[in-house]
Amino acid sequence: MRSSRQVRGRRQAWRPPARTMLAGTVVALVTAVVVAGGTPTPAGAATRHGNDVSWPQCGKAQGGYGLPMPPDSAAFVVIGLTRGLPFTANPCLASQVAWAAKRRIPAQAYAMAAFPTPAQLTVHRDTGPWTDTTRLGRLANTGYAEASSVIAGLSAAKFSPRMIWVDVEPRSNQPWPAGSRSKEAENRAVLTGLVRRLDEAGYAYGFYSNTSGWKSITGTWRAPGTPTWVTVGTRSAAEALAACTRASFSGGAAHLAQRWDSRRDYDVTCASYSATPSRPWPVSGPGDLDGNWTTDLLGRDRASGVLQLYPSAGSPRRIGSGWQAMDMVDTVGDLSGDGVPDVLAREAATGVLWLYPRSTAGRWLARRAVGPGWAGMNAVFGAGDLSGDGIPDILARQAGTGSLWLYRGTGSGTRLVGAGVRVGSGWNGFDRVLGPGDIDGDGLADLIARKTSDGTLWLYPGNGSGGWRTSRQIGSGWDVFDLLTAPGDLTGDAVPDLAAREPGTGRLWIYPGDGSGGWQGRIDRGTGWISLDILA
Secondary structure, three states: OHHHOOOOOOOOOOOOOOOOOOOOOOOOEOOOEOOOOOOOOOOOOOOOEEEEEOHHHOOHHHOOOOOOOOOOOOOOEEEEOOOOOOOOOOOOHHHHHHHHHHOOOOEEEEEEOOOOOHHHHHHHOOOOOOOOOOHHHHHHHHHHHHHHHHHHHHHHHOOOOOEEEEEOOOOOOOOOOOOOHHHHHHHHHHHHHHHHHHHHOOOEEEEEEOHHHHHHHHOOOOOOOOOEEEEOOOOOHHHHHHHOOOOOOOOOOEEEEEEEOOOOEEEEEOOOOOOOOOOOOOOOOOOOOOOOOOOOEEEEEOOOOOEEEEOOOOOOEEEEOOHHHEEEEEEEEOOOOOOOOEEEEEEOOOOOEEEEOEOOOOOEOOOEEEEOOOOOEEEEEEEEOOOOOOOOEEEEEEOOOOOEEEEOEOOOOOOOEOOOEEEEOOHHHEEEEEEEEOOOOOOOOEEEEEEOOOOOEEEEOEOOOOOEOOOEEEEOOHHHOOEEEEEEOOOOOOOOEEEEEOOOOOOEEEEEEOOOOOEOOOEEOOOOOOOEEEEO
């Protein structure tokens, strides 16, 4: 979009997206709002044609290039909120909003995202909801501040869009780090902070990008429940329409498609488009089961079989009964490919493994069989994205042999996992194996295992392709706990943690990860957990 690039002859070269797997680089938060009498467009309506505008359409006296505004026949516009970088403002935002309102053209919005400068990180490291004890937490807070700046600009311009697209693309003047999984994880932290602030302010959000750009910035990050705005660069109008029907860069449904030339950016609506879309499920992690941007715990009451959700704050909530029929329960992330985290459970009597999807309203959807034949496993759990394709996987340990089997997630609601592949042997020496996510800060999912013989805890760093690098001990004395779980970030610093219960006291301890495979000081979550026989 022209707000993120200079006019032809003055901007850095831009290439159309490669037609490869998961798309995109440019994440644009487009806020779909109706301005002064515009009529919302229902999803699935006929294709409509519009344009996006921003500071390049400002006059030269305002620092723009004086490029033409859209024709009065435009069915909608998308107005840029920033002047190409975070913490800047489109100098003629108010006049562009007024221009659209006068012509009764429905308006959306978009904002540029970028990796913070050292000065920005210093100023904003603690201005968001994450604690600043880790680098990821500081980066997420700074992304949160980027969105706060955008929201302040909306208020000043009296612009009230309901949907904001976040534009994420490579930039030369404030570049995104690239070249390693850890850098991609840092970029994702910034973007997560940005969209969280928009969501908490009541805006729907989506991503604008292309395949190569998205991959270079975020790696294999998938957000299938979040709308996308895809760009085809200088290709034809037919190519833009075709992009509506292809898989998008992040796996989310395409709502808008864009092409551009030296004078304008041209946009078309896709079948999924709505001028007033609903807010997507937060891109907050595999353990956020109630959609409030924090990780929750699941616990089963031993006596009643009732499954309860334990939020990060507040009282537990009953979310199901009859779970005594299951002998294993775990959170698995979004295995069904709809953008909402799921729950995994094995039926004791039959050995059938079931996936329990959650709806965007936080209710259970119809359960789906992952498959029969899991009775021979003495551990089945969500492992995070071990295979490096952006989709969560399942690990299972064979009771008789101690072999560990990897079942790669497909991201499809029909065939949930692929065929099992043996990825290790000798794992019967551990009485607990967990998939915590990236515990050592290298951007790759890891395993944690407790040795039965001595209670030592071991880290198996993932290699990003379904295997592990050299293991190392990360603790001792863990045999005092009878329940261990690793649901994600329980402390709000953007780093995964462990939860452990003492059987004698019923006390639950949280062990916050430090981002490098070690622990910060443990946190007492209180007593009263003794009635549970499963914790996930």
